[in-house]
Amino acid sequence: MTERWLVAMSGGVDSSVAAALLARAGHEVVGVTMDLGSGREAAVAGSKRCCGLPDADDAREVAAALGIRHYTANYRDEFEREVVAPFVAEYAAGRTPIPCIACNRVLKFDLLLRRAEALGARGVATGHYARIDRAPGGGLGLFRPRDRAKDQTYFLFDLPRSVLDRVAFPLGGLEKRDVRALARELGLATAEKPESQGLCFVPDGDVRGALARLAPGHARAPGPIAARDGPVLGEHTGAAGFTPGQRRGLGLAGGPWYVAEVRTAENTVLVARGEELRASRVRVENASWLDGAPPEGPVRAAVRYRHQTVSARVRPTSGGGAELDFAEPVWAPAPGQAAVVWDAADERVLGGGWIAAAG
Amino acid sequence: MEPIYLDHNASAPLRPEALRAFAAAAAGTFGNASSAHAFGAEARAVLSRARRQVATLAGVAPETIVFTSGATESNNTVFRALGSGAHAVVCATEHPSVLEEAAALRVRGPRVTLLEVGRDGRVDPARFAAALAPGTALASVALANHETGVIQPIAELAELAAARGVRFHCDAAQALGKLPLGLRAWPVDWASFSAHKLGGPKGIGALYVRPGAPFEALLRGGAHERGRRAGTENVPAVAGFGAACEAAGAALDGEAKRVAELRDALWAGIARAVPDAVRNGSHEHVLPHVLDVSFPGVSGEALVEALDLEHVAVSTGAACHSGSTEPSPVLLAMGVPDALARAALRMSLGPTTTRAQLQRVLELLPALVARVRRARAA
Secondary structure, three states: OOOEEEEEOOOOHHHHHHHHHHHHOOOEEEEEEEEOOHHHHHHHOOOOOOOOHHHHHHHHHHHHHHOOEEEEEEOHHHHHHHHHHHHHHHHHOOOOOOHHHHHHHHHHHHHHHHHHHHOOOOEEEOOOOOEEEEOOOOOEEEEOOOOHHHOOHHHHOOOOHHHHHHEEOOOOOOOHHHHHHHHHHOOOOOOOOOOOOOOOOOOOOOHHHHHHHHOOOOOOOOEEEEEOOOOEEEEEOOOEOEOOOOOOOOOOOOOOOEEEEEEHHHOEEEEEOHHHHEEEEEEEEEEEEOOOOOOOOOEEEEOOOOOOOEEEEEEEEOOOEEEEEEEEEEEOOOOOOEEEEEOOOOOEEEEEEEEEEEO | OOOEEOEOOOOOOOOHHHHHHHHHHHHHOOOOOOOOOHHHHHHHHHHHHHHHHHHHHHOOOHHHEEEEOOHHHHHHHHHHOOOOOOEEEEEOOOOHHHHHHHHHHHHHOOEEEEEOOOOOOOOOHHHHHHHOOOOEEEEEOOOEOOOOOEEOOHHHHHHHHHHOOOEEEEEOOOOEOOEOOOHHHOOOOEEEEEOHHHOOOOOOEEEEEOOOOOOOOOOOOOOHHHHOOOOOOOHHHHHHHHHHHHHHHHHHHHHHHHHHHHHHHHHHHHHHHOOOOEEOOOOOOEOOOEEEEEOOOOOHHHHHHHHHHOOEEOEOOOEOOOOOEOOOHHHHHOOOOHHHHOOEEEEEOOOOOOHHHHHHHHHHHHHHHHHHHHHHHO
16 A cells, blocks of 8 residues: 655665665655754864765755655754753763664654654654564564664664554665665665764764864863772863773873773763773663563663673663663673663564663 | 645746747847847847836836846845945845845945834834934845735835935845836835746846946946846846746736735635634735745644645745755744744745635645644644
């Protein structure tokens, strides 16, 4: 049956092919590029790559080639409020945020989903590498994609289950190389476009530089880098922006040293030797579970994107949090990152929470 | 489903007369109008005829009309000629091709006063007079607004400016062919026109330069257009512009009455079906074919898309550089609250608009407004 689908088109090859696949399946596809505005512009100022408007032009060109409608939608204020401002605030508080997760939940799978409804569309499709399929207990579940190297389920762990029947991930069953091949076959302008890396509004990966541009008012005073047990080993130019487990940029002798803790209130970065950073347990807050309740029994979990999962158990705590006990220690869990949980088969996303502290 | 086009303020479909004149000149009149030979003379004859046609519709003498690439170039030409110590008074609801020039002026030195408008979109003549200062070199107010269609009391404003020795520019891009114009009778020094807004080709327009008004060419390098605009004339486009002016002029009285009735019926229908809809701008001093309405609780951007998917083309009136929509700066300048400025829809009718088309819009619109509202509240 022909359905109207809204496709979030970033101007990259993945969402281009997602749109093409739905169109080829006979659906009425409406491409929408989100104009995320000044937050991005400010952060990419001075960088050669600009992720803002040229990408909308690419998306428009692909849409024209596919013969589908395309709109550019203004979500500047929402992106600033829901993604950029919390990103700055989290770093200021000494945490390590992952803005992509909020962008997915709020921008793509809430605001854009509402726009789909406003436009009479069945739902929102994106170029994410993830799958939606029948869950064992009934209903729909979120699963790892066929291409494990491109797996983006970590960034989707807190989607409410209620949206899954209005979301489509057309690339879930494909390998990335097939996606590129399809883009070439269709002659799409984005077929050879390089992968976007890292955060869209920090394309050069320089988080500390981006923080300086996004929050010029923030103090970036020099402060001590100290070992956990006391001695000052060096100096930094502002604690915000460091992340636990980080090794580069410390400039310390007698290493290797790793960031163990960021205390922005005291403008202090604490460092430790490698093994001390491993943790057998994390405490998470604002947990969300796709099945409506925390999983009982053994699960798989990871505390950062691209980390190998380890066996774990989840113990709910009061106030909507949980403790995760790992069968083997995990490397440098960072407050502000997500601890994401899959089923024991490591296939289906069960949910997760935001890391408050290790141990 | 046959598409319904209600965005004539953005661009109007080419009139058949304009297409014929354009095609005839493009196919047959290839000579350079500056050439001495017969081919040049033929091109000059085409230009001359079109100049008369444009001048007649504007109510001015043919030799006061300078062909340009459009109203943007015409507006730019007037502002670029201002000297650095000058002061300019510009209406806050002008088209970006005036407002951005005014902003650039500020950088170069001249002072600029942005003139406020009332909630009805109109300039208060007393306030206008008060903004004129010793040293004011230019006042610029559009005859009719590109978003709301609100018509300014140009004759009165121009008289006030003239009485103080202030030169007056009027952007008449939206008004030409929609209102009877007698520019000759007003102390307007310059006026800007665009062909494609009234069914002529794109990329062609004109600047009226009142006899005796100072003038400095924007483009130099030839004696074209009496030295006022260098560059080989776009003869086919000029021919199309002229023919469009003649056709629009011939139909003007009857057509203005016809579309005003259609527009009023459309508004009555909307007001019935969506009782909290708010019509923006003066209901009295407004172009006959324009209707600007805010639907509280609706994203105008989403409503434009929803209508487009039902084959009805309208606009929010304000597109930003990336193609997404900003809250309309015109409505904000009128004191319309931000939420309502983001909820606006501009419908501009034209010669091909029919009662049946508007009936279809009235059948669709209430349900779409309700759907967009529901989705937003979800």
